[in-house]
Amino acid sequence: MNATMRRVVIGATAVSMALSIAACGKAGDDKDSDSGSSSSSGNKSIGLLLPDSVTARYEKFDKPYFDAKVKALCSDCKLEYANAAADSAKQAQQVSSMVTKGVKVIVISAQDSAAIKSSIQSAVDKGVKVVAYDRLAQGPVSAYVSFDNVKVGELQGQALLDSLGAKATPKAKVVMINGDDADPNAGQFKEGAHKALDGKVDIAYEQSGLWKDTVAAQKMSAAITQLGAKNIAGVYAANDGMAGGIANTLKGAKISGIPLTGQDAELAGIQRIVAGTQSSTVYKAFKPEAEAAAQLAVDLLEGKDIKSLATETLTSGSGDKVPSQLLTPVSVTKANIKDTVIKDGLYTVADICAGEYAAACKTAGIQ
Template sequence: MNALTRRIVVTTAAVSMALAMAACGKAGDDSKGSDKDKGGAKSIGLLLPDTVTARYERFDKPLIEAKIKELCSDCTVSYDNAGADASKQAQQVNTMITKGVKVLILDAQDAVGIRSSVQAAVDKGVKVVAYDRLAQGPVSAYVSYDNEKVGELQGQALLDALGPKATPQSKIVMINGDDADPNAAQFKAGAHKVLDGKVDIAYEQSGLWKDTVANQKVTAAITQLGKQNIAAVYSANDTMAGGIATALNGQGIKVPLTGQDADLAAIQRILTDHQTATVYKAYKPEADATAEIAVALLEGKDVTSVADTTAKSGSGQDVPAKLLTAVSVTKANIKDTVVKDGMYTVAQICTGQFAAACKAVGLQ
């Protein structure tokens, strides 16, 4: 072996040893578990329930993520969506635990069914914040709106729209949300508080938060009651109101119709008299409060400065809570609510076919 060959062999061996030592060092680091690989000491999970309801992907997710980054620049956020599948969300909770998130923001697809997953997360040291819907199990905090009050706003909007036609004989169709969502029961209770005794709830079913199901239910109600006998329709949210409006329009029925969430399509239906009112629950205050609580829990701080009240979950826990106040939206206050708050611009609302209706209410 000549000198040049010996130098090449020695150099190659040295490089190989260096690489091997580096690899061993990296393996050793992994065995200890780096923060990055395990989710990190400042890792927050966010699980939302579905993609059908427009608000979650369009507003809730980006607002929560932005506020967390504002409060904690080195925090990481892991996100997933259940796609309206409760079993899928349960698996997503397990994935978040495996990732090593320290706080989990959870908007439960099935608030009862998710209880064991919440318990599993807490058993692993994860703090769970119930977002918008109060999941059962040992959650650390809950942020939402006063949901019974939302139902009262919806019921009152229906009575206001009916005016003198609101009598104990007036037949109302009531399409409620998904029974797996505890908010649905609260919306329903609030609406009944306002409507019972003043109108006749002649047909009441769950629309499962789906426009297609709500359309089917209202179509069945029209067949059962007769289209001339329906005085108004209560819809628990705007997604279902869209399906209901299609069913009513198809039968030539024009009656008051409620909603919730202030979806863009709902605002446009209100402008064109295909929906009477919606309930505006400003997403930013809800998202901001949730992010503040999540970061506080991450840092081991008290959350009661934000969660200034309590709520009792279906599993009996008294949970620190932040309950915000919603607003009813009709033609009269679109400008002073969703436009003023920057939820939508006039240009987004007043596209071609809605331009004349916008002008009529002073939006252009």
């Protein structure tokens, strides 16, 4: 082969390899963490799979806290990360991609706890350990870390009753907008809320908002049409994202001064509490949860016993007994914002009291 022909063959081969590498990168649709992607051997590789990017906490808090803790515990560990963007089929592909890359422990917050079962089983069959994060996925997971989710619902329900005060009677009509049934946590929140509310108020309208502010807003509009604006005493919203959509609908219907719950202590939710358009949220401190998951992941990677961490046992929807570590949630109202999210450094006073919220912060004694 002459020199000219060799150059042509080598150039074509290089182009082909570059296209193959680019195609592989696009197909996985995974985002590596700052430490870079794992090696093919995957001897010390940990993956984190989160369910969506709409809920503010995952990208802003859970991921960086998790990454930082893993790096502190295991400086030579490799980290892989992907977000399902609320697509359960995409998350299943992401599990498969991580297994192919050689990831040894996968920490996953399932977009759909039942749909992910076969993917988890496949990963475990290949020797991968799986930690269920925040949501108890079905299948043979090695550990689960979250908050006491029934307690979260109880706190939400009790906060609603506290806000209603003397108006909390068996005839008081309450609208209840729950989370997505595909998320096992949603059922636990609902269970806890009913435990607090049943018999004390009339849950006159109850629907799922699918964890989407737009869907929750639509459901609230339907509730107003069905019950009448003047007949609604309060609203249970399972998280702050949906509470935002509901608050807009209430404002549009000229309904004010009624309690509206939430969860996740999102900045927008805290600001609505300061402004008086939301009455409460539930603060589940993201840092200890993410750090607990990182500790479990590193211990499993290194073959350590996790019994001292996962001291409880829960049964998943697939009937699997799962060693679990459950943290304690906290109800947040205007009265304890300073002692919770500000004290923990989740937000600063400047974050909360920016722009239109400055005057309300002064009135609330926050600024």
